[in-house]
Every structure is written in structure tokens, then in C-alpha cells.
Amino acid sequence: MPPAVRFGVNYTPSQGWFHHWLDFDLDSVRADLDSIAALGLDHVRVFPLWPYFQPNRTLIRPRAVEQLVALADAAGERGLDVNVDGLQGHLSSFDFLPAWTRTWHRRNLFTDPEVIDGQAAYLRTLAAALAGHPHFTGMTVGNEVNQFAAGPHPDPDRITAEEAERWLRRMLTACAEGAPGRLHLHASYDAAWYQDDQPFTPAHSARLGDLTAVHSWVFNGTAQRHGRTSVPAEHHAAWLVELSKAWAEEPHRPVWLQEVGAPAPLVPAEHAAAFADATVAAVRDCPDLWGITWWCSHDVSRDLADFPELEYGLGLFTHDRKPKDIARVLAEAARSRHDPPAVRAAALVVPADPARRSLCAPGGPVFDAFFRLVADGARPTTVLDTRADDQNHLAARGITEVVTPDQVLPTPQGGTRS
Structure with missing residues (x-):
């Protein structure tokens, strides 16, 4: 773990958005990075668009890779470390998939052997190009690639959980082959934690790769149900961090809050700063962040x-x-130094069966029980129901009290809780 929580930003180029790779202007990139560095942040996450970098399965454009390295150089000159997402994939409601995977060449992104070989070669190439760069932290396999594997995507490449795991292991291996010794991980949107039929599971997120990544967006029903200033909205990021720990094999596996934002209109622009302040304060209190x-x-x-x-x-x-x-x-949060958070000694039981993970989603009893505890002043974590009586596991995590949702939530009037 780093000595203090790191603060960074997902880099969205000011000129041309991610289409800037088509008209790459290093001076514009440098100016963007100057503005980021001026806040005192220490890292950026950057996004090469997959079809622009690998327009053919056997063509990874050398010039595009050189531009990525130039961006990393510019970030390093400003004291910014760089994490690179490879398979883009999906960004801001748009899908960016190369033509050799779609329509007339339609092949499953996760199971077709030729597609997998092409993806692995691409990730290995990007990682190798940056392997000697002192400010390169590592690769993220892609941005929320799990959205391609199930609904609500309108045209998913459906797979099983076993196929998802095989794919993830192959992609992470390719990253490590290109850049040994760096931190390589993968990232899912919150369906991995909340959606019963999503083939990318909580265990995949919490056990594969060098860190666990969580992406927290309160437009998932949290803010709609509870409001922007509610305990669930302001602590949603902290909930995902603590939820991830139930599935981790390592008691102190690091967790990266890799995406979190203030989405309008649920968080109006004039309230975005207050929302950010509350979110950062709540999640900063999570151990192993x-x-x-x-x-x-x-x-x-x-x-x-x-x-x-x-x-x-x-x-x-x-x-x-x-x-x-x-x-x-964000600048003030990056400058301030907080005492290390205390161990979260109370753990809420969550279902280990991924087919029941919707109980942890907004509106589910596990979700509601966690935030009832938080509203009452507790600082809970989570534990799988299959580990709730495992004293060695509990002791390794510093857990001294285990509670179930039924013990936290009020009994409905006129009956008993099932």
C-alpha cells in the first residue's frame, strides 16, 4: 500500500475528447496536463481508443503507440504517474470496437481464439512500449468491458462466468508479459457487484489482477431513490470499496476507486463540489484504499x-x-493528510452466491442494511456468508462483530422477516 491515498483524474482531452488520437497535438496535451498537475494530483488514467490503435487484427499502429508514449512522457515531466486502459472499448455511452470484431466479421470478444490472440498482442504491445517508463504504473485491461457481456447492452457477446475468468487471466497475463512487475488490473462497472446474470463476478474483480477496481456512479438508482445528500449517495463509493473486500482472498488487498463522478442532473453543477467533498471524506476512511x-x-x-x-x-x-x-x-483533498483509517471491526454478511448479488444493489436488503449502520454512526465492512464463522478469516481482517441484514433492518409491521 502507498503511504497515503493517491489522488488522480481520468484524463479526458480538452480538444477533441478521445478522438484527439486522430489529430494528436502534444502541445494541447501538455497544456491539459499542466492544468491537472497544478491541482497537486499525482496520476492520470489514460484511454487509447482500441479501433484507432489496432484497426486490423494484425496491425497495431506504431505511430499511435509512439503518441501514447509521448503522452506518458509529458505526464511524467509533470510528476504524474500513468495508468493505461487498453481495450477501449466503451466510454461515455459510445462503444469503440474494431471492425474486425463486428457485423460481417462478428466474433465473440471473449471466446473467439483469433480475437483473443489479437487482444493479447495489443495489450502486450502497449505494456511493452511503456515498460521502461518510470511513471508508468501499469495496465488496466479495459474500461468496463463487462458491459459487452450481458444486458442492458443492446447486442452483448454472451459468455459464462468461467469463460469470463479465462479471458481475464489471458489478458492480465499479456499485460504482465509486456511490462513485468507493474500493477496490472481489470475494471468492471457496478453490474459486476449488483446484477445477478452478469458473467463478470465480484470474485473476478476482487481476486484477479494486482488491485481491485471499483467504479462508483450514483445514477444507478442510489441518487434516484435517496437523493444527492443522502447517506447512501455520499457513501456509495465507500460501500463499493468495502463490498469488494468480502470476496478478496488477501485480507488487505488494495482497492482503487478508479472512477467516481458527480453526474447531473442528479447532482446539479452547483452542488458537485459539495458532493465530491462528502464522497472523498467517506471513502478516505476505508482501510486499504x-x-x-x-x-x-x-x-x-x-x-x-x-x-x-x-x-x-x-x-x-x-x-x-x-x-x-x-x-x-480535489486539490484540497490531495494536499491534506489524514490519519490512517481504523480497522472496520463490524462486518455485514453478504451472499457469496453471485446469482443473489442483486441483494447488494440499490433497493436490496444488504444495501439498505449497510447504510442503516452507516447512518447510525458505524463504519462497517462486509463478509461473505460462507466466511461469517471463519475465525481465522475474521481475525486476519480485524473483524470482531458479524451482523446480518435481518439483524439490522426493522421487522416489517404485522409479520416476521423471511
Whole structure:
């Protein structure tokens, strides 16, 4: 674990969004990175668009890889470490998949042998290009690739949990082959934790790769049900961090809050700074937290069409690099030093069966029980029902009290809780 929680930002280029790879302007990138570094943040997560970098299964464009290295060099010159997401994949409601995987060449992204070989070669190439870079932390396999494997995606490449695990292991191995000794991980959106039929499971997130990544967005029903200033909304990121620990094999596996943002209109622009302040304060109290990486650095320009409305205002900066109040909140958090959080000694029992993980989703009894404990002043973590009586496991995590949702939530009037 790092000596203190790391603070960074998901880098969204101010000029051209991620399409900037088509007209790469290093001076513009440097100016963006100057604005980020000025906040005192220490890392960026960057996103090469997969079809632009690998337009053919056997063509990984050398010039595109050189531009990625140039971006990493520019970040390093400003004291910013760099994590690179490889298979993009999906960003801000748009899918970016190469033509050799779609329509007339439709092949399953996760099971087709030729597609897998191409993906592995791509990840290995990017990792190897950056392996000697002192500011390169490692690879993330891709951004929320689990959304391609199940609904609500309109055209998913359906797989089993076993096939998802085989794919993840192959991709992580490719990253490690390219850049041995770096931190390599994968990232899912919260369906991995909440959706019963999602083939990418909590165990995959918490056991594969060098860190666990969680992405916290309160537009998943949390803010709609409870409001932006509620305990569940302000502590949702902390909940995902603590939920992930139930499935981890290592008692102190580091967890990276890799994405978190303030989405309008559920969090109006004038309240984004307060939401960020509350979210950071709540999640910073989680032991084993590796870092907090805000989404995102710069707003999407209104010159670009067809984005969901919330995407245009998620940045710490406007698209012309003017800092917002939320940028100042993140800068203050990065500057401040907090005492290490105490062990969370009370654990809420969660189901180990991934087919019952919706109980942990907004509106589910496990979710509601966790936030009842938080509202009462507790600082709980979670434990699988299959480990709730495992004294060695509990002791390794510092857990001295185990409670079930039925013990936390009030009994419905007129009957007993089933």
C-alpha cells in the first residue's frame, strides 16, 4: 500500500475528447496536463481508443503507440504517474470496437481464439512500449468491458462466468508479459457487484489482477431513490470499496476507486463540489484504499454531438481549462493528510452466491442494511456468508462483530422477516 491515498483524474482531452488520437497535438496535451498537475494530483488514467490503435487484427499502429508514449512522457515531466486502459472499448455511452470484431466479421470478444490472440498482442504491445517508463504504473485491461457481456447492452457477446475468468487471466497475463512487475488490473462497472446474470463476478474483480477496481456512479438508482445528500449517495463509493473486500482472498488487498463522478442532473453543477467533498471524506476512511481517481479532467466540448447531457459537465475543468469549484475540492483533498483509517471491526454478511448479488444493489436488503449502520454512526465492512464463522478469516481482517441484514433492518409491521 502507498503511504497515503493517491489522488488522480481520468484524463479526458480538452480538444477533441478521445478522438484527439486522430489529430494528436502534444502541445494541447501538455497544456491539459499542466492544468491537472497544478491541482497537486499525482496520476492520470489514460484511454487509447482500441479501433484507432489496432484497426486490423494484425496491425497495431506504431505511430499511435509512439503518441501514447509521448503522452506518458509529458505526464511524467509533470510528476504524474500513468495508468493505461487498453481495450477501449466503451466510454461515455459510445462503444469503440474494431471492425474486425463486428457485423460481417462478428466474433465473440471473449471466446473467439483469433480475437483473443489479437487482444493479447495489443495489450502486450502497449505494456511493452511503456515498460521502461518510470511513471508508468501499469495496465488496466479495459474500461468496463463487462458491459459487452450481458444486458442492458443492446447486442452483448454472451459468455459464462468461467469463460469470463479465462479471458481475464489471458489478458492480465499479456499485460504482465509486456511490462513485468507493474500493477496490472481489470475494471468492471457496478453490474459486476449488483446484477445477478452478469458473467463478470465480484470474485473476478476482487481476486484477479494486482488491485481491485471499483467504479462508483450514483445514477444507478442510489441518487434516484435517496437523493444527492443522502447517506447512501455520499457513501456509495465507500460501500463499493468495502463490498469488494468480502470476496478478496488477501485480507488487505488494495482497492482503487478508479472512477467516481458527480453526474447531473442528479447532482446539479452547483452542488458537485459539495458532493465530491462528502464522497472523498467517506471513502478516505476505508482501510486499504490505494487511490481515488475522479471522472474526469476536462468537460466535453459542446461542439461534439450526441453525448448524454451529463457527459458535458463532469470535468474538474471546463473544456477551455478553467478550474471549477470541484477542482478546488480535489486539490484540497490531495494536499491534506489524514490519519490512517481504523480497522472496520463490524462486518455485514453478504451472499457469496453471485446469482443473489442483486441483494447488494440499490433497493436490496444488504444495501439498505449497510447504510442503516452507516447512518447510525458505524463504519462497517462486509463478509461473505460462507466466511461469517471463519475465525481465522475474521481475525486476519480485524473483524470482531458479524451482523446480518435481518439483524439490522426493522421487522416489517404485522409479520416476521423471511
